[in-house]
Amino acid sequence: MNLPFAPHPGSTHVAGYLLQRGQVGEFVIIEGEEHAVLGRLIETRLPERDRLTVEPTHESEDRPNPLGVVQLLTAVDLESGMPLRGVPVSPRIGQHVFSAHPLVVKQVVEAGTTPEAKRINLATFPHARDTMVSLTPGQLLGRHCAVLGATGGGKSWTLALLVEEISRLGGKAILFDATGEFQTQIGPGITHVHLGGRKENANDPRRFLSFPYWELTESDLFVLLRPSPGVQAPKLKEALRSLKIAQLVPGLAVNGLIRKAGNARQHFEAACVHHALALRRPGTFFDVEQLSNQIWEECVWPSGFNAAQAGNWGGANANEQSACATLMSRVESELASPNLECLFAPAGLDPLPDVVEAFLADPTQRVLRISLELLSFEHNAREVVANAVGRYLLGLAREGRFLAMPVVTLLDEAHQFLDKSVGDEFSKTDLDAFGLIAKEGRKYSLTCVLATQRPRDIPEDVLSQMGMFIVHRLINERDRNVVEKACGDLDASAASFLPTLGQGEAMVVGVSSPMPLPIAINRPMRPPSSRSADYENLWG
Known part of the structure; x- marks a missing residue:
C-alpha cells in the first residue's frame, strides 16, 4: 500500500x-x-x-x-x-x-451477543488505551488457555486479572500458586490454603492442609521412596498390598501387620481377589507407620520352601531382609521428614479433598488458592503432590461434578508440573494429570489455564490442546518457535512482534480469536507480590 x-x-x-x-x-x-x-x-x-x-x-x-x-x-x-x-x-x-x-x-x-456485563474485561489496545477489549469466558477459557512470557513480561498480572474476573462473573477457579505471589488475592469468596509447612505459632492465620498418602498411586509412592530394582521394588509393592488388606480384612492382621513367615496363604490370597478393585485404586487407606515392619514381613521364602505345609509361606529369608534394610531405613527417614508432613503426617491437618468438596458445595465460594510455596522439591514431592491433586480433580470431572458449575484450574509455573516424568530409571511416574485435563477436561466442564515462562518445557501434545494463547514478551527463539508451531494462527510476521512487546503487553491468538490481536493487559485490582530484592537500598 x-x-x-x-x-x-x-x-x-x-x-x-x-x-x-x-x-x-x-x-x-x-x-x-x-x-x-x-x-x-x-x-x-x-x-x-x-x-x-x-x-x-x-x-x-x-x-x-x-x-x-x-x-x-x-x-x-x-x-x-x-x-x-x-x-x-x-x-x-x-x-x-x-x-x-x-x-x-x-x-x-x-x-457476538454476550452482554458486556458477562464478559471478561481483559485489556485495552496499546494504541488506544481508552478502548476496552472484552472476551467472553467461553472464548478465553472454554478451550483451555496458555499464558506465556519471559520473566517480567506480565504473565503473573494476567493470571491475577483472570482470577479477579472469574470471581466477579460468579465462576469458580482453583489456583495452584507455586511461589506464593498470589497471596494478595483477598476478598469475599476467596479461600487460601497451603500444602506443606506448619503454623509458626498459635497466632499464625494461615490454613495448612494435607494431601493424605493413601490418595497417592503406587507409582507416586515409588518415586518418593525410591526402591532399588531386584528385591526392594517387589517387596515394597507386596507390603503396600498387605497393609491395605490388613485394613480391609482386620481378622487377617496381627497388630496391624500381615504375618507371613510360615503362615497359611489361602485366606490372604482370597481377600486379595475379593478386594482387587480397592487394591488398585488410590483412596484405600493403609497404615504407613507400619510400612517398614511390613516390608520385613515380606522377606520370606516362597510357598513350600522351608514351610510346615505346602500351602504356607516359607520361613524368613535373611538375604532378602538384608537387601531391604536400606529401603526400610529410607521409609523411616521419609516418614519423619518435616518436608513431607503434609503427606505422611496428616493428623491435625484438614485433608485437601474435603476442602475441595466444601469449596464446590458452597455457592458463595469463588476462588480456592492452593499455595505450594512451602512444599519441598525434595524427592519430587512438589511435582508428585500437584499431579495427584490434578488427578483427583479429573476424577471428580469424570463423575460429572462440574457440569452444572464449570471450574477453571490455573497452574502457575506450569513447566514444573508438566515434565514427561519424575523419578529414576527404576521408579518413574508420568506427570500427566494436567495434560489429561487439557486433553479431555473440556467435555466435563473442567478447563485449565497454564502459565509459564518456558513454553519449550511444556509437552507439545499439551500445548496443542490450548484454544487460546496470551503471549507476552518472548525473547528466546526456541520458545517463539514452539508457540508458533502450537498455534496455527500465529505466523512469522505476527511472531516477529513478540520480542518487542512492553511490560503488560501481549498478543492474543487462538481458535476463538478472529486474528492475532495486540493488547495491553489491564492492571489487576490486587497485583501479585513479586518480592524482588531492592539491591540499591539493601547493598552499601
Whole structure:
C-alpha cells in the first residue's frame, strides 16, 4: 500500500482518537464491495529513489512515497458488520486503505451477543488505551488457555486479572500458586490454603492442609521412596498390598501387620481377589507407620520352601531382609521428614479433598488458592503432590461434578508440573494429570489455564490442546518457535512482534480469536507480590 500521509512528522488525533498515519503495528481497513478486509501494517519502507527526500537539508519539492506491507487478518461483512474467518476475497489494486478506528477493531474482536456485563474485561489496545477489549469466558477459557512470557513480561498480572474476573462473573477457579505471589488475592469468596509447612505459632492465620498418602498411586509412592530394582521394588509393592488388606480384612492382621513367615496363604490370597478393585485404586487407606515392619514381613521364602505345609509361606529369608534394610531405613527417614508432613503426617491437618468438596458445595465460594510455596522439591514431592491433586480433580470431572458449575484450574509455573516424568530409571511416574485435563477436561466442564515462562518445557501434545494463547514478551527463539508451531494462527510476521512487546503487553491468538490481536493487559485490582530484592537500598 502507498502511505501518502506517513512523511508528515508526528501523529494527529481525530475526535479524540490517535491517527497514526502509517506506523508499524497500526490496524487498517481495506475497502471492498461486499467485504472490508482488516489488516495490520507490519513493515514500512522508502523506495531507494526517495530515500534522500526525508533528509532535513534536502531542498527538493518532491514528496517521498513510502510503501507499507499489510498482513491481511480477517474480513468484515459490510451488510451485517460481523467478522468472517479468513479473507474470502483478496483486495484489488486501486482500493483505498483507511486507518482502522479502535471501535471497529473492538467490534471485530468482540463479535457476538454476550452482554458486556458477562464478559471478561481483559485489556485495552496499546494504541488506544481508552478502548476496552472484552472476551467472553467461553472464548478465553472454554478451550483451555496458555499464558506465556519471559520473566517480567506480565504473565503473573494476567493470571491475577483472570482470577479477579472469574470471581466477579460468579465462576469458580482453583489456583495452584507455586511461589506464593498470589497471596494478595483477598476478598469475599476467596479461600487460601497451603500444602506443606506448619503454623509458626498459635497466632499464625494461615490454613495448612494435607494431601493424605493413601490418595497417592503406587507409582507416586515409588518415586518418593525410591526402591532399588531386584528385591526392594517387589517387596515394597507386596507390603503396600498387605497393609491395605490388613485394613480391609482386620481378622487377617496381627497388630496391624500381615504375618507371613510360615503362615497359611489361602485366606490372604482370597481377600486379595475379593478386594482387587480397592487394591488398585488410590483412596484405600493403609497404615504407613507400619510400612517398614511390613516390608520385613515380606522377606520370606516362597510357598513350600522351608514351610510346615505346602500351602504356607516359607520361613524368613535373611538375604532378602538384608537387601531391604536400606529401603526400610529410607521409609523411616521419609516418614519423619518435616518436608513431607503434609503427606505422611496428616493428623491435625484438614485433608485437601474435603476442602475441595466444601469449596464446590458452597455457592458463595469463588476462588480456592492452593499455595505450594512451602512444599519441598525434595524427592519430587512438589511435582508428585500437584499431579495427584490434578488427578483427583479429573476424577471428580469424570463423575460429572462440574457440569452444572464449570471450574477453571490455573497452574502457575506450569513447566514444573508438566515434565514427561519424575523419578529414576527404576521408579518413574508420568506427570500427566494436567495434560489429561487439557486433553479431555473440556467435555466435563473442567478447563485449565497454564502459565509459564518456558513454553519449550511444556509437552507439545499439551500445548496443542490450548484454544487460546496470551503471549507476552518472548525473547528466546526456541520458545517463539514452539508457540508458533502450537498455534496455527500465529505466523512469522505476527511472531516477529513478540520480542518487542512492553511490560503488560501481549498478543492474543487462538481458535476463538478472529486474528492475532495486540493488547495491553489491564492492571489487576490486587497485583501479585513479586518480592524482588531492592539491591540499591539493601547493598552499601
